[in-house]
Amino acid sequence: MPLTRCQFCTAQPLREVAVSRWRDDPEDRERITIELCGKHLRRLNKAGDKGHKHLGQFYKAGFW
Numbered sequence: 376m377p378l379t380r381c382q383f384c385t386a387q388p389l390r391e392v393a394v395s396r397w398r399d400d401p402e403d404r405e406r407i408t409i410e411l412c413g414k415h416l417r418r419l420n421k422a423g424d425k426g427h428k429h430l431g432q433f434y435k436a437g438f439w
């Protein structure tokens with residue numbers, strides 16, 4: 376049984392995704408990969424360029 380969980384909740388991840396993460400300045404972002412469940416993968420994609428906010432940090436799909 377895999378120990379990985381969705382980055383944003385306790386659900387089992389659907390897949391690993393490459394994201395940009397930042398706190399205040401989108402230009403000052405780090406590029407990481409995180410595990411996401413189906414629900415949060417949809418939310419991330421829906422949030423688009425403004426990013427999905429979670430615990431004071433923003434997440435956006437892709438490294439650009």
Ligand SMILES: [Zn+2]
Pocket residue numbers: 381382383384385386411412413414415
């Ligand atoms: Zn989730």
